[in-house]
Amino acid sequence: MRLATWNVNSLKVRLPQLLAWLVxxxxxxxxxxxxKLEDAAFPRDDLAKAGYAACFAGQKTYNGVAILSRAxxxxxxVGIPGFQDEQKRVIAATLDGIRVVCVYVPNxxxxxxxxxxxxxxxxxxxxxxLKEELERHPQLAVLGDYNVAPEEADVHDPKQWEGQxxxxxxxxxxxxxxxxxxxxxxxxxxxxPEKSFTWWDYRMNAFKRGMGLRIDHILxxxxxxxRCTRCVIDVEPRREARPSDHAPVIVELKP
DNA sequence: ATGGTAGAAACTCTA
Numbered sequence: 044m045r046l047a048t049w050n051v052n053s054l055k056v057r058l059p060q061l062l063a064w065l066v067x068x069x070x071x072x073x074x075x076x077x078x079k080l081e082d083a084a085f086p087r088d089d090l091a092k093a094g095y096a097a098c099f100a101g102q103k104t105y106n107g108v109a110i111l112s113r114a115x116x117x118x119x120x121v122g123i124p125g126f127q128d129e130q131k132r133v134i135a136a137t138l139d140g141i142r143v144v145c146v147y148v149p150n151x152x153x154x155x156x157x158x159x160x161x162x163x164x165x166x167x168x169x170x171x172x173l174k175e176e177l178e179r180h181p182q183l184a185v186l187g188d189y190n191v192a193p194e195e196a197d198v199h200d201p202k203q204w205e206g207q208x209x210x211x212x213x214x215x216x217x218x219x220x221x222x223x224x225x226x227x228x229x230x231x232x233x234x235x236p237e238k239s240f241t242w243w244d245y246r247m248n249a250f251k252r253g254m255g256l257r258i259d260h261i262l263x264x265x266x267x268x269x270r271c272t273r274c275v276i277d278v279e280p281r282r283e284a285r286p287s288d289h290a291p292v293i294v295e296l297k298p
Numbered sequence: 299a300t301g302g303t304a305g306a307a308a309c310t311c312t313a
Contacts (some may be wrong), residue, residue, distance in 0.1 A: 050313085053305055077313090079306070103312090104306050150313055158312090190313095244313090246302040288304075288313080 044139065044296045045070040045162055048186035048259055048290035049241075050147070054078040054109070057287055058086055058174070061278055065093050069275070070293065071113050072138055074145035074186040078097045078107035083107070108145045108187075127169040130212040133169075135176075141267065141296075142180035144173070146187035159208060166217040167258075174224040183264040185226060188242075188289065190258050191218045193228065197257035199238065209256055211254050226262040229274040242289045250281055259260045261294045270296040 047070040051057040054075060065073070078085070079102045090097050090111055097108035100121040108131060110116060116136035132147040146169065151162035151173055177183050191214045195201040204210040217292055222228065230239070235286070240255025249255065273295040281290045 056305075077305095104311085139303090147306080243301085245304050285304090 044073045047293045048074040049291035050076040050188040052077045052287040075109040075112040076147035076188045080281045094273045140184045144185045148190045170221045185262040192256040227268040229261045
């Protein structure tokens with residue numbers, strides 16, 4: 044079984060690239076973030092023709108998440124229960140016995156801003172909910188754009204990024220608290236190339252210069268981590284014309 | 299010292 048996550052930064056713009064990517068990688072499940080589409084505009088038919096069912100929670104202009112799957116999604120839920128949020132950042136579904144949670148963590152804008160406080164509150168609410176969700180569903184996978192680079196190895200220049208949003212202490216501590224409920228960063232279950240990143244700013248030729256961060260993650264419960272045989276970042280879509288600023292991440296699970 | 303780019307949508311905000 045193959046699960047993937049990709050912040051597409053506008054599903055409308057990226058749909059042709061996504062459809063081609065699905066043919067190349069034939070994942071069973073794909074979590075998408077920043078679809079930036081209202082539900083009425085979701086390209087359900089194009090994806091159905093490609094062999095994928097979809098559940099989605101979108102809004103105009105910003106945010107928006109979706110789960111594509113070969114199997115029909117079961118027990119679909121939107122948002123973090125009990126956490127009031129206008130922004131569409133979470134959708135979950137059960138697929139082939141696996142509870143799949145797709146998250147688009149707030150960016151945080153800058154350390155100390157209102158959006159940064161919202162990000163930290165949001166991560167605490169996510170952690171509290173997922174702790175319960177893990178008890179209900181031992182086979183839990185949480186995929187998405189976390190907007191947090193956990194370790195120095197996940198940042199092209201840790202000195203430059205120290206204390207900055209996406210790599211600040213409180214964000215990294217919140218990420219560790221999320222792992223502490225019983226989730227594993229699947230990427231670090233295996234030896235990986237140095238300077239492995241999933242996001243590069245559109246500006247300053249950051250991609251060509253290797254100025255990236257690893258902020259998109261696939262977290263697995265212990266039960267799923269035991270089944271995991273591979274986790275890779277696919278940088279190819281980032282090289283294409285008119286790319287998303289994020290690369291997809293893929294995991295393989297054995298039966 | 300605070301721009302640089304991309305997306306959506308409206309002439310600015312978010313990332």
